[in-house]
Every structure is written in C-alpha cells, then in structure tokens.
Amino acid sequence: KAERDEKLASYFKFVMTRNPLERILSAYRNKFENHPIDPKVSGVFDEAKIEMIKKCRPKVYSRWENSGRTIKVFPTFNEFIRYLDSHSYYELDTHFRPLQYICHPCVFQYDFYANLKLMPGEFDRLFEKFNIPQNSFRNQPAAHDTGSLMPKYFTKLSEAEKKMVYRFVHQELEFYYHIY
Numbered sequence: 001k002a003e004r005d006e007k008l009a010s011y012f013k014f015v016m017t018r019n020p021l022e023r024i025l026s027a028y029r030n031k032f033e034n035h036p037i038d039p040k041v042s043g044v045f046d047e048a049k050i051e052m053i054k055k056c057r058p059k060v061y062s063r064w065e066n067s068g069r070t071i072k073v074f075p076t077f078n079e080f081i082r083y084l085d086s087h088s089y090y091e092l093d094t095h096f097r098p099l100q101y102i103c104h105p106c107v108f109q110y111d112f113y114a115n116l117k118l119m120p121g122e123f124d125r126l127f128e129k130f131n132i133p134q135n136s137f138r139n140q141p142a143a144h145d146t147g148s149l150m151p152k153y154f155t156k157l158s159e160a161e162k163k164m165v166y167r168f169v170h171q172e173l174e175f176y177y178h179i180y
Contacts (some may be wrong), residue, residue: 014112014126015103020169022117022178026151027095027100028080031156038070044093055086060117077153078161085164113169113179117147 018026020044031045037053038046052075054061064071075083089101100106112129114122127133156163 008108012112012129013108013110014114015105015110016114016116017099017176017179018116019147020098020172021150021154021165024081024084024096025077025129025150025163028077028153029146029149031095032075033065033077034070035074036070037064037074048093049075052053052083056082058075061069078157081157081161081164081168084168098169100171100175114143 011105030141032052033051033119035045037049050061053064053073056075057073057078060071062072064073084096089097094102112126114126116122154165
C-alpha cells in the first residue's frame, strides 16, 4: 500500500470526461447501431447484442438462431437502455460503465480533468504541461458531435426508460456538472 500511495503521489493523473448522456449514446452508436448480428463473430459486444435481441424480440432471435446466418438487425437505443438497467455496473463492459466505476474520482485525487467537449483546447493545456508540440493534435479530423443527436434518440424513450437512464447516470451527471 505504501508503494502504491507513493506512485500515485508522484504520477500525473488525469481523467477524460464527457457528458454522461452523450457518452451512453456514443457507446450505443459505436458498438451496436448498424452492426448486424453475425453468428461467426463472438465478442463482448456480439454477446450483448444477442442478449438484447433475445430478451426484447424473441421471435427475431429465434429466426436468427435457427438460420445460422448474419441478420440485418441490431438492438435499438431503447433496448440498449433496458440492457444497461438490467445489469450491475461491474457486469458491463467499461465502454458503458459510469466514470465513478472506472476511475474512482472520489478515491483518487486527479491532477487534471479534461472535458471531451472542450477539445482540442484541453489537449493544449496537457501538451503545454509536458512540452508536446501543440500542432501534433490539431490535424485530427473533428469527431461527430453526438450532443446534436441526443434529441433524436432520447425523445423516443418511454418515461420508464428515461428513469432507467437517470438511475444509471445520476451520480456521474452530478460529478460532471460539479467539475464543469
């Protein structure tokens, strides 16, 4: 424990943060949306896709299971929200877990919190601290603004699903808005 504490005290520790609602939507879009279920592929996200389809659309799942072929179906955002709600944080892949269950900001004292929404300015501050040339990040293409897509997805959730989202991210939202 003493060695760990010594290392933690001497390391520069930073966390990249993001609006939790945007993070959930981005994770869904990146891992599930428009990614069909392929029986030849078996990974963490494929298992989650299958679980969501099996639970929410059993007839579709049954047809797929008996065919042995790739099907052009993927979980909806609503199904993804129900999936998150039906699992403990620690059962979920780290792409989906709230920040406090990955980085433990209440346990560790971080030196820097960077907000993804404020990039590349946040990187400028980090690069300056470590004497990294500022233009090394500037040539990267801009990421899609997930925030602008939030109404399209979140307005389609039922009241029960909105409550699920709130239960899932309320602590992370409090932390996020506390530091920004």
